[in-house]
Amino acid sequence: MDRFQAMQVFTRVVDANSFSRAADSLGLPRATVTTLIQNLERLLQVRLLNRSTRRLSLTQDGAAYYERCVAILADVEETEASFRDAARGPRGRLRIDVPAAIGRLVLIPQLCEFHERCPELELAIGMSDRPVDMVREAVDCAIRIGQLPDSSLVARRIGTLFSATCAAPDYLARYGEPQTIADLAGHHAVHYFSSLTGRGIDWDFVVDGVVTEVEMSSVVSVNDSDAYLACALQGFGLVQAPRFMALPHLESGALREVLPQWQPSSLPISVVYPANRHLSAKVRAFVDWVAELFAACPLLGGRAAVDYCCSYEGPCTGNTLRSVAEQHNLAESVL
Known part of the structure; x- marks a missing residue:
């Protein structure tokens, strides 16, 4: 037989x-x-x-x-x-999964370039805050933010996520602008809770090279990135938002950065794929392209984002940046 x-x-x-x-x-x-x-x-x-x-x-x-x-x-x-x-170039269907903001603000605006490079590929792009089981859901590769747990996935580091602590001017007018981390005891934060665990994501700052966690009181918690930023803009409290997403609001004055001398800790950005599968030409083509894409974006690359906040005009900034802190639930994503 x-x-x-x-x-x-x-x-x-x-x-x-x-x-x-x-x-x-x-x-x-x-x-x-x-x-x-x-x-x-x-x-x-x-x-x-x-x-x-x-x-x-x-x-x-x-x-x-x-x-x-x-x-x-x-x-x-x-x-x-x-x-x-x-012999004939990558073809077939490629299923990828990316954080919603990364998909909207980084991948989609540049996707025509990838299509021109690999015209025979059919892309199926999942964009949500929900962590997926790549093997069970037949996802070929994914972009993940945060430290990756030990797993059967192969990871390639492609960038770094930098964040800023900020609030609406109306909120700061009511509660005052914090000058030290200790001043945060008299302030409210908009909390982001994990859609996976239901637990709120802790705040932290890098003080003299050491990551220091800070407990913040809150009057509202959300698990949606757009709602997170909307609450900050409405004056509900302070947020810790990735710079590449908060930049338009910082530039317009709708948000103001506070405690710039103490930055939130940065998070690695990786592209991952199952280790138990042959690295096909279509997966390799996407992994190489997305690594190039992030390398060309200083706000998400390995360099300090602060130097580029008001000057960089690449694909990740300007009027297209309308979303918010995906890191808050992605840092806990389970692969």
Whole structure:
């Protein structure tokens, strides 16, 4: 028995939920499909499918075997495609996942350049604050902000996220502008809580090279980036916002930076992909391109963002910067 063919037939039967439809799609006699499944069950010494005259259903062993078959067949297809792509360029469907603000403000404005470089690729871009399970959700690669836990993912550092502590002028007129970190005891913050854990994200400052956490009182907490910035603009309290997102409001005067001598700690930005998959040409092409994109953006690159806050005119600044602190929930993203 050809085990590879048997795996293909089995997955097609499950996907089609029918022996007949699977046989038709594969161009095989129904009797051949039935025999292959029977031989596969005999080889594995387990029952894979519950059969009746009206429906099919997977057994527990069948469900586990189906998942393994799908992964194996995908790896084989990806490996073969990588050799074909070497001659004709990357093609196929590329599923990526990125933080919402990074997608809106950094990737999308420059996406035509990537399309021109890889015109045969179909991009499926997920943009949300929700951390995804890359293997279970079949995501090829993703951009992550914050320290990455040990996992089965390969990570390539592509940039750094710098933040600023700021508030609306109306809020500062009511409560005064803090001059020291100790002054924050008399202030309110807009808190950002993780959509994954429900826990608020702690504030911190780098003081003499040491990260110091600060407890802040709050009258409002949100788990949406746009709402976070909107609350700050409405005068609900202080926020710690990534500079590349807060910049238009700092330039217009809608927000003012406070305690600039003590910056919030920076966070690494990485592009990640599953280690147990062959690095296909399409994934490699995206990883290389996005690394170039971030290197060309000083506000997200490895250099200090402060020097560029009011002078940089690249793709990450100006009127396109309308969003807010994605770092607050992304720092806790579970890969």
